[in-house]
Amino acid sequence: MPASTSAAPRPVAPKRSAVRSLLRLWPYLRPVRGRFLAAAFVAVVASCLSLVIPLVLKWMVDGPVAGRDPDGVWLGALAVLGLGVAEALLFGLRRWLVARPSTRVEASLRADLYRRLQRLPVAFHDRWASGQLLSRGTTDLSLLRMFLVFPLTFLFVNGVTVLAGFVVLLAQDWSLGLVLLLPVVPLVVGCSLFETRYSKAARRAQDQVGDLTTLVEESVLGIRVVKGFGRHRSQARAFRVLAERLRGTELRKARLLAAIWAFITTVPELAIGAALVLGTVQVADGELSAGTLVAFLSTALALRWPVESIGFLLAMSQEAATATERYFEVMDQAEETADRAPGAVATAADRAPGRDAPGGDVPGGVVFEGVTFRYPDAPEDSPPVLRGVDLRIRPGETLALVGATGSGKTTLTALVPRLYELTSGRVLLDGEDIAEMPRERLRSLVAVAFEEPTLFSASVRDNVLMGAGPEAGDAELRRALDVAQAGFVADLPRGARTEVGEQGLSLSGGQRQRLALARAVVGTPRFLVLDDPLSALDVHTEALVEAALREVLRDTTALVVAHRPSTVLLADRVALLSEGRIAAVGTHQELLRTSAEYAWLMSGTGDGKR
Structure with missing residues (x-):
């Protein structure tokens, strides 16, 4: 076959940190950090606008609605509509801000990888399967671009939004706010366990994509041999084995993601339900206004997506971290040994034939x-x-x-x-x-x-x-x-x-x-x-x-x-x-x-x- 069938070396490193792996991308992000910071700021403003809507609802319920003032209701509705439109426009601006720099970073990563592959010694290419290198230059870099577009910004934005939301909740009613804080500990523990398991599955899947790419490339380049010896069935069986192995790993990733998603969704929902019951009792006892309860529940519901998206964002971040590891596994390989002495490019005289005549003692x-x-x-x-x-x-x-x-x-x-x-x-x-x-x-x-x-x-x-x-x-x-x-x-x-x-x-x-x-x-x-x-x-x-x-x-x-x-x-x-x-x-x-x-x-x- 034209390419090596052996997989690339996969050194087993000690427990790694996803953050430490992703920080290695900083040299590529530094030139465009202004755009990413601007995008993060815009996204934070947009998310915080969604927290203002519950306050407008509180004013509407306790004011115009309770006082039966139609003009006030229309004013509140227009305010909510304006906030919603502004939020949508700001999120669109955020996407525009990150589109160009994210593709620039991806292009720089791909160019550096290709340049390094050209400079690595032949011994390196003897050891590494071409499919593993191809998957690093295509699939892995696409994962990194997706990380830069979405999780990189929203892990920060959602964190700020949740903190700001809890400040608003505690300001409205500290007792109900404490009820919603109860899920924090189990959520942190659950996300930590998920991160560890998902990172292993993500790395395994990306390596298996490389193996599958190698097999496909060999089958295409060696199609004459495959057909000449009638080996299409054995190649198809080999493909099915690798494809099923990859499918199994992807299903494990899906099960892990489904489990964390269900966990992250269920626990906060239980807390919101408990807060609703407690708030209803307080409203009935006259200890809490109806508008405050509406605002409180609206704020809690507005925080559902930032909280529920944690699992999704962590999964994408883990895949990006393993993609970064695989990328730098190649970039960290030593290039051809440096020249021991400076010299000039060959001149026309160097290339001219017959510079020396044959002879036994001629140097x-x-x-x-x-x-x-x-x-x-x-x-x-x-x-x-x-x-x-x-x-x-x-x-x-x-x-x-x-x-x-x-x-x-x-x-x-x-x-x-x-x-x-x-x-x-x-x-x-x-x-x-x-x-x-x-x-x-x-x-x-x-x-x-x-x-x-x-x-x-x-x-x-x-x-x-x-x-x-x-x-x-x-x-x-x-x-x-x-x-x-x-x-x-x-x-x-x-x-x-x-x-x-x-x-x-x-x-x-x-x-x-x-x-x-x-x-x-x-x-x-x-x-x-x-x-x-x-x-x-x-x-x-x-x-x-x-x-x-x-x-x-x-x-x-x-x-x-x-x-x-x-x-x-x-x-x-x-x-x-x-x-x-x-x-x-x-x-x-x-x-x-x-x-x-x-x-x-x-x-x-x-x-x-x-």
Whole structure:
């Protein structure tokens, strides 16, 4: 399958604080804090207007209604209507105030996540499932935007509204107000228990969304394999298992939310009922006016939504907190190690071919000195993939790298552009340690073509010129396509401007490989690393590509992973890599005579794959 099926690492941290997690968003909120504070102020004013309506009702009942004054009743009704309209307008203004900054924060979070993904080492992407990363950049960030739009404001606004409401209640009648304060303790305890349980369910659901996303992505990208082997039923079963698992978690979240909602609704309702009974008795005894009781109950009912929404707001906040955790799990990953020395971007002289002539004693070329490498996530007691590799590729020379499966050929080639960091030893390019070269300069000097060509959803032109500097144009494009024998491009519907589609699957394997080779040579690189670049070509096309490639290799220093004698013959010398070490170096004919392993590999009876 095209993507890893393993889930992303999920470290189990000690009990976390949702507030502490959400506070990590502050750097993104700081530039727009004025809009959010203005929105909170507007929402507080709007909510407090709803508390003025009961006071108007009290005046109406004890005044115009009791005195049978129609004009007073109409005045009170207009006042209530005006307060309601003002409240609606203010809430609309609040929504307008938070719309732009919330989307700005989401865009900044998404841009930073994408930027970090580009800068994380290849070893990170080897470990993490692509679906987990996709879900963090889509679902999780949508949850954060929803949190900024609603719960962030209303947790504060509703808290202020409830406090102001209880001040009004206690001012009207302290005994009835104390009755409504009785549910506070059970509500606090219940919300605390809900928060703990819901946070675990929310995290589990978000991780399961990532797993499901990974499966869907793999099934779509690998649809040819799924159909070719008739595995659609097994993939469907795997999808159902993950979907049912996610459904179960979502149902648990729904049950928790229903329970807290019922609890938060029932307890205050009981208190309001008790206050109604007690207030009615006081009105009957003449200790309380009817208008005060109406105002009191109207205020209590106005506070129902701020209180009942606590569960809903806490649930959204918990989901936002877990989304924040998942987001910063990626953002906290260490980027590629910093360059140890400053440097400049490659100049035209750096990129010019043939700067040094081949020669045994001429300094330069590519040098591997005591290179040892173990993958970062490999067990400490496991043997390294490469074990003290010493190898020299002279300036302008082409060296073929040959070895059996698992010998470390592809790993060795990945070290030249620093896709991985060495465990020990060093790699020199023209006498300069690559660990001390800025990556921008290093990767402008080194061009690569991998065994499995990757194309992007862009035009042929854009895919090929990705391997060149911004100054490259049609002349460089035509030259690269000629070298790669990619004449088929002219027959595409729009020529070089034809969109190749996702992964370039609209092209054949050989066509994709030729475009990948064109991308590698388009920038006339000083150093060229080719990982079996001709494996998908037929023998006739291979011969044409080899003839054109010889012209390119004459002017560059190249390391070519080879599995077939025809590719080996492109090289000046051959290095045999065996069990992570260089076992022999020489010409093709020399190694055929002196190395039984090399002769076996080249005979066609050995395993020619890596």
